[in-house]
Amino acid sequence: MTFVSQTQSAGKSSMAFLLDLLVLLGQLLKIFVETIISWIIPADYKSVAGEVCLITGAGNGMGRLMALNFAQRKAKLVLWDMDAEANKETGALVEQMGGTAFVDVCDVSDKEEIKKAAKRAREAVGDITILVNNAGIVYAKEVLELSEKQIEQTFKVNTLAHFWIVREFLPHMLKTNHGHIVTLASTVGLFASPGMPDYCSSKHAVVGFHQSLYYDLQNFKNNNIKTTLVCPYHVKTGMFRGVTVTHPWLVPSLTPTECVDSIMHAILTNRPFVAMPRLMYLVYNAATWLPMEAQTLCYRFLGADTAIRKFKPNRPYQLEDS
């Protein structure tokens, strides 16, 4: 008797499995078709007018360029950087464009400073609805050359700050079911490059943080909080001054403007993930199946093994510590 009912229920569950599988295949097909259509006919850009957008590391490089892009689109800005002068300059540029910016000094490696700055931002402009976690640092040293303080600082800025800042602003996004969280990671958060073990591992960690957050948000009913994970290859901002591969024409570095244009496109079309240039999707994929020995040969051929040795410190924290 028990045997019969077990077979019956096994039959039922395999039917249910087949049905679920069919539904899944249908949904996957729909997503593939929609994705291909979105490559051919890109989605309309969403409006960010009136949104309150916090950008960390807004004083230089891509942070500044993103601030100007958001200002042009009439978002209200909150700009954080520990470089007070550079951040003020970004604020002035935003205002010259007719935008508004609440400029504040915040060292994101300090959890308590983040809490205080978040309170000041809420009081001055209101709750953050677009969060761009952009501040990042690199020392470009091998594991034995790095000091303990440098290793800790890399993780505080590139990884832990993302936890503390998201924990400040996600509750309001959840309450209103509205918001967008952008994480500036890196291609070296997807596949490693030599000569920067602290940087690569901090970026791998932040990719994991972001992706886990993404899946958690999918579990909320009717979730409308968007996320965008950004993984650029080398960008000529000054952070990685001098870094180059053997045949730069084969894998050219990005200009800050072309990188930020791609980031803005991804944010404004609610894309969850963007790596640039496009070749990086292929490299990322190959890193999952090419034997490590083969990858080493490719690294040598392309000069990925020595690219970081040409690095010239440029940023204040790099000069202080070099």
Ligand SMILES: NC(=O)C1=CN([C@@H]2O[C@H](COP(=O)(O)OP(=O)(O)OC[C@H]3O[C@@H](n4cnc5c(N)ncnc54)[C@H](OP(=O)(O)O)[C@@H]3O)[C@@H](O)[C@H]2O)C=CC1
């Ligand atoms: N440039 C590249 O090749 C790539 C960069 N990225 C990532 O993109 C992001 C932006 O990089 P990019 O624009 O090139 O970098 P930049 O060095 O040009 O700008 C980063 C800004 O963050 C600030 N900053 C550093 N530490 C802190 C801190 N503790 N608290 C607050 N602000 C801080 C810097 O201030 P200060 O000048 O005083 O140091 C600087 O103003 C980073 O997360 C980086 O890792 C990803 C892939 C490639």
Ligand SMILES: CC1=C(/C=C/C(C)=C/C=C/C(C)=C/C=O)C(C)(C)CCC1
């Ligand atoms: C590893 C690797 C490459 C080079 C990577 C380099 C040099 C990356 C530098 C990235 C930076 C500076 C990221 C900042 O966040 C290639 C040639 C693309 C392909 C083979 C694998």
